[in-house]
Amino acid sequence: MSACRIFRSPFFHSLRHSASTVAVRPEFLTSSSSLYVNPRQHVLGTDCITQTIPGSAIAGISDEKVLALFTGGFFGGFVFAFEWLLLTAGGGRILPVEFTGFPRDTYTTHAIWRHPDLSDYHLHPVGTCLVGSFMILDQHIASESEMDNTGQSASWVDYGFGSDKSSFAGCHRIQITRIAEKRRRDSFKPDTAMEDQVQIELQSFQCNPQKDVIFGPEIFRQFHYLYAKMLFANGMQSILSRQA
Numbered sequence: 127m128s129a130c131r132i133f134r135s136p137f138f139h140s141l142r143h144s145a146s147t148v149a150v151r152p153e154f155l156t157s158s159s160s161l162y163v164n165p166r167q168h169v170l171g172t173d174c175i176t177q178t179i180p181g182s183a184i185a186g187i188s189d190e191k192v193l194a195l196f197t198g199g200f201f202g203g204f205v206f207a208f209e210w211l212l213l214t215a216g217g218g219r220i221l222p223v224e225f226t227g228f229p230r231d232t233y234t235t236h237a238i239w240r241h242p243d244l245s246d247y248h249l250h251p252v253g254t255c256l257v258g259s260f261m262i263l264d265q266h267i268a269s270e271s272e273m274d275n276t277g278q279s280a281s282w283v284d285y286g287f288g289s290d291k292s293s294f295a296g297c298h299r300i301q302i303t304r305i306a307e308k309r310r311r312d313s314f315k316p317d318t319a320m321e322d323q324v325q326i327e328l329q330s331f332q333c334n335p336q337k338d339v340i341f342g343p344e345i346f347r348q349f350h351y352l353y354a355k356m357l358f359a360n361g362m363q364s365i366l367s368r369q370a
Contacts, residue, residue, distance in 0.1 A: 138359070160331070170333045172329075175355055199364025205353070299329040300328055
């Protein structure tokens, strides 16, 4: 396979074209998921990886399926493979997920330990645990009526990890935002329709629920940034490969 073809693949294309910031959306930090993971409102480390693609790249695919495909690529791709094997071998004892405020009695707990059990079509229900260390804390699928006055609608799913009883916990929010473009009028191309855009985001935060200090040294945060960037690329690969 030529180097040119390799770098046109969805995985490497995402590595090159995704953007990273420290900031996450304010509504993520005030969500119920954030309250479960960080009940004492301790200082957080945050990051967000984003990639914008044309709406035609996922034409006819629902928000839920996009989130399910990204989830499958994120947790079931080759980047996460070693961590999945390690957590599976540990039987959920290495980094057990547990949040005191999460209403377990409200949700039916379901455990996933095998890659093939990850759905490519639907999100698993709230309360589902992945390899004993990640839990779906919340999810939202936008309806057509939810398009706001800026022409945007967003759907998302939250995966909490760690425990508020330990010194390490955090949450990943996978979000899809559809951005409807209005007709553009100019002197050269009157009534030209601009294509709708789709923004895929991986928002994350980490904290020490026991002490109000930043979790981990700087080298850990640098590793997390690189690892998250690759996990994101696996998620995008899962979405875009389905359109190939």
